[in-house]
Amino acid sequence: QVQLVESGGGLVQTGGSLRLSCAASGRAISFYTMGWFRQAPGKEREFVAAIRRSGRNTYNADSVKGRFTISRDNAKNTVFLQMSSLRPEDTGVYYCAGDADGLGYENPDEYDYWGQGTQVTVSS
Secondary structure (H helix, E strand, O other), rough: OOEEEEEEEEEOOOOOEEEEEEEEEOOOOOOOOEEEEOOOOOOOOEEEEOOOOOOOOOOOOOHHHEEEEEEEEEHHHHEEEEOOOOOOOHHHHEEEEOOOOOOOOOOHOOOOOOOEEEEEEEEO
16 A cells, blocks of 8 residues: 655745655555646646656656646655746645556546645645
């Protein structure tokens, strides 16, 4: 079993930056595809970014391309999401997720493990 714990959320002004971290425990995640999703009030959970096991292949939602960067440190069993040029529409709860077979990336149903989420609020 894998436990995922997100941190780094908070309140930031439009144009600001935040770095989210996702620390995994219980099992090494080096072979997992790891993803970030977010959910705004009244909306469905949506894909933000994903990274394959090696870290060389990453995927971003169109809405965050050029602004968000996903990365991982397998030695530390941790995944990061660097967010820049934040906008009010980026507000939501951000979730870290792990896909054990490593095949999926944007479909939340393909992920096996989820964190509890961290709140990101971008003020205008």
